[in-house]
Amino acid sequence: MTEKYGIIASFPDTPSFFHAAEKVRDAGYKNWDTYSSFPVHGMPEAQGQARSKVPIFTFLGGITGFTVGLLMVWWMNAYDYPLIVRGQPFFSPVFPFPIMYELTILLAAFGTLGGMFITNLLPQHYNPLFNSDQFLEVSGDRLVIAIEARDAQYDVDATRQFLEEIGGTDIEEVTA
């Protein structure tokens, strides 16, 4: 007994692919995705996706870097080993600025990279979709919509019929 991952359907051209995605969105499916070898403009909106959460990770990384830079310079210059340089104060918000600023950028970049991995659920070494020979053709010219079995609305027959109605061909059930 093999577990089902979901159903995939192919679409003949980009417009029908795009409009089919809109129909899947409007039908209320949540766990599904579109696959193509090239970006289709407006597809995130057609899929009803919210904006990426990555900027939040970037912002938190940046704030962390800024604070760490500030504290680091304060700890080194004013607390751990106070040193008079050019007759300037042990600590001021002015001279640590390059360090605060560099660390802001560095940790913001780390935050972006990490956030991208987290929100994309990476690293992911196995995806059941690759069990389908048809799906492998997505890296060529195939346009595929996959509806996953874990979706609350998923029903083998109804979903298959729905995909047929919106113009899908080569409909195939994929095993996990």
Place this chain on the structure above:
Amino acid sequence: MSSDTTNSRGKQVGLIALAVGIVGIVIALFGFKQGWDTGEVRPIMSWLVALGFWLSIAIGMLFLVQIWYVFHARWPTIIRRQCEHFMAAFPYLLVLFLPLLAIPFLHENPGLLWKWMDGHNELPGHGTVAEDPLYAWKSPFLNIPFFGIRAIGIFAVFIGVATLLRKWSFDTDTTGDINNTHKARRLSSLGLFLTAIAMTLGSIDWFKSLEYHWFSTMYGVWFFSACIRAALASIIILTVILACKGYLKGILKQAHRYDIACMMLAFTVFWAYISFSQYFLIYSANIPEETFWYNIREKNFDGALNSWWWVSMGLIFGHFLTPFLLLLWYKTKIVVWRTVGVSFWILGFHLLDLYWNIIPGKLVAPDHGAGYLVRQFSVSIYDLAALVGIGGICIFAMCRSMKKAEPIPIRDPNILKSINYTE
């Protein structure tokens, strides 16, 4: 029909702007005349600040148009035309600069505004300009004839480049000649250098030389960043008005606004980077010839914090931190009223930035001793009059130009890319 009503409305706006502009200029010139007669320089500085404000917007647009040409940018084609209209203000700005240029040539004290122009002018603490070794070293550059030649040269560059770019762009509307685009692109690659040099010299001559002891290699770049920020904010306001009430309705898209707002974010950071670098280098070097410039923007001679300290803090938090944090949010860049709000905010603080750079000065102490006074922050009716007056003339020039050409460059090779632009 609809284009006729838009046209007549544009004409009305232009005439109103002209009327308001003339009233403002008359009031501001009254102040200017008082300053001229009494030797009290503050109302003349109102004129300089206001001129700097409107000039910076026009210079910023001149830069952006050339950068767009050089990089073959397709998306801003519809915005480029609005900038070209505003660039019609340059000749008017030259005329409005003439009262300032008259001071060194016609006034009995040529150093009324720029004090190095008269050797008899007393310096706070030590002697006169003529006895000042620092002035002696700088005099091959800072002398009145060369100042006048530079001023004419600077405006010649602005007006020349702007006129040619406008001419070729407008000509494409009727002829559809691709050579116009090629010519504009070739001119822009040279023009960017010319504009950069002219703008740097202008900021040094008109703003930095007010305190000629001071020097900073960052000053030209500071003015560049200020110009671009002012131009981007003005572009948002102008295009949104045109999209609501005028001919850009249905043409200006979210994607255009979003990209301009992204550039606003980038140049907010750039302005802060440049302004801070200038401060940081001077702070680190700690040489009195340089640090005094920041000292008078923080403290009086007796060490007490003065009005400029508050302005300085206002610039850090209001001109950088607030727009920076606001513009980080995606919503700020796409929701119209938020983008427009931030644009007005930036323009307001850009004006404050110019105040902060132009108005403070070291004045001779009443007892002519070692100390000095600092010209404090103030806002006068002449500031407002000059700002509204010069602005009115600029808007009149823009509306006048709008009647001459199509609302968008209809036969530009990139026009479709711009109209169909998406994020």
